[in-house]
Amino acid sequence: MTSKKTSPFSRRSFVKSAAAGAGLAIVKPETVFGSNANSALQLGLIGCGGRGTHDAGQFIRTTNTQVVALADSFQDRLERSKNELDDRMKEKGRPSIDPGRLYKGMDAYKNLLASEVDAVIITSPPYYHPLHMEAAVEAGKHVYMEKPVSTDVFGAKRVIEAGKKAEGKVSVSVGFQIRYSESYQQIAKRIHQGDIGEIVSGMVNYHAGRLGNRSRPEASEVENRLRNWVFDIELSGDIIVEQNCHVIDVANWFLQSHPVKAYCTGGRKARTDVGNCWDHFIGAFSYPNGAIMDFSSSQFLKGWSDCRNRLFGTKGCADIAYSGKPRITGDNAFTVETEGNLTGSEENKISAFLESIHSGKFQNQALQGAESTLTSILGRIAAYNECEVTWDEMMKSDQKFDVKINI
Numbered sequence: 001m002t003s004k005k006t007s008p009f010s011r012r013s014f015v016k017s018a019a020a021g022a023g024l025a026i027v028k029p030e031t032v033f034g035s036n037a038n039s040a041l042q043l044g045l046i047g048c049g050g051r052g053t054h055d056a057g058q059f060i061r062t063t064n065t066q067v068v069a070l071a072d073s074f075q076d077r078l079e080r081s082k083n084e085l086d087d088r089m090k091e092k093g094r095p096s097i098d099p100g101r102l103y104k105g106m107d108a109y110k111n112l113l114a115s116e117v118d119a120v121i122i123t124s125p126p127y128y129h130p131l132h133m134e135a136a137v138e139a140g141k142h143v144y145m146e147k148p149v150s151t152d153v154f155g156a157k158r159v160i161e162a163g164k165k166a167e168g169k170v171s172v173s174v175g176f177q178i179r180y181s182e183s184y185q186q187i188a189k190r191i192h193q194g195d196i197g198e199i200v201s202g203m204v205n206y207h208a209g210r211l212g213n214r215s216r217p218e219a220s221e222v223e224n225r226l227r228n229w230v231f232d233i234e235l236s237g238d239i240i241v242e243q244n245c246h247v248i249d250v251a252n253w254f255l256q257s258h259p260v261k262a263y264c265t266g267g268r269k270a271r272t273d274v275g276n277c278w279d280h281f282i283g284a285f286s287y288p289n290g291a292i293m294d295f296s297s298s299q300f301l302k303g304w305s306d307c308r309n310r311l312f313g314t315k316g317c318a319d320i321a322y323s324g325k326p327r328i329t330g331d332n333a334f335t336v337e338t339e340g341n342l343t344g345s346e347e348n349k350i351s352a353f354l355e356s357i358h359s360g361k362f363q364n365q366a367l368q369g370a371e372s373t374l375t376s377i378l379g380r381i382a383a384y385n386e387c388e389v390t391w392d393e394m395m396k397s398d399q400k401f402d403v404k405i406n407i
């Protein structure tokens, strides 16, 4: 099953062999890895669906990392991901994944973490992120985990605690790749340097089409629940947490804080044939400096979408969406001369993650990722209760889901 040999690229063995070869008593991590972001890491993938296979493929395409182990609850997912990643590896002249390193089942992550990997990509359904991240940190693996960090308050707190344990030991990256978009960075820089003045209000929107139904007629109810996790509140967190967290994260980034309270409403009207998630949310987030963000989202639209952040300040406005020219208007007018505002963000994020490992200056996005997730959870709690909820009330609530899935 698992190769017991020490990975030639693992941090420990690399330090040891470099020290032996160079006759050095002490080798600083920076010296060992240098600044080359392409030193080959051995990667494991936990959750081998669409995003995980995509992320792992991006690592292979843009760096010389090797994907060596896969973990998933379903065999067909493991096989499909292996086939695709083997193709990517072949294109780069790298070995295919050893079939003995495909781990299946709800405990597959444990076997993968016990095998020789330096870092893990965590792309299981969000409900499992705290469990998988805690175990990865405990096992001393660098973590590249997709958003959101959890689906409940309890899980977000677990991620914050695991992040503290990771500090200075391993890197923790959380999948908010927009923060690595050059267009968004240009707008953020201008907001933060005061180009739009004091922020008074704004808009946070995520309007999108429906997602595909993955249930299988021959599968059991519990299997279909897991395959179709994106429509399940406890597994996904609902659309406000699972999907809308991207623009909510951008709002927190632009405003350099998280909200103190939220009011929200919404419902389930256009997409009632699957799961229990809502299909639209409308509300408002209040930030510590008094700025109010008008929030709305939907996940049923036909032929239209808009994922956007707008800020209205005393000197001007900032407007940026996934596509279209980002602009600052008013006293310090500025336009980013590009249309595809997410282009390059994933590559930049992967590069920063690897650089942090190679330099020994480990990044730690656990708290930031948890705060953006908790902001989304705040909106959800407010919406389900149709009332105003403060951050402090949410944190005290310690809301905890239990999906009770065992397949």
Ligand SMILES: NC(=O)c1ccc[n+]([C@@H]2O[C@H](COP(=O)([O-])OP(=O)(O)OC[C@H]3O[C@@H](n4cnc5c(N)ncnc54)[C@H](O)[C@@H]3O)[C@@H](O)[C@H]2O)c1
Pocket: 046, 047, 048, 049, 050, 051, 052, 071, 072, 073, 074, 077, 105, 106, 108, 109, 122, 123, 124, 125, 126, 128, 146, 147, 148, 175, 176, 177, 226, 227, 242
């Ligand atoms: N950053 C982005 O832009 C972006 C885009 C899409 C998805 N995502 C995130 O990536 C994650 C995965 O989304 P996806 O679209 O790939 O979903 P998916 O359903 O395609 O993949 C999830 C995989 O996890 C497996 N799985 C389920 N439970 C598991 C468990 N307990 N242990 C191991 N494997 C398990 C499933 O079988 C499936 O193969 C989610 O957190 C999602 O929000 C992020």
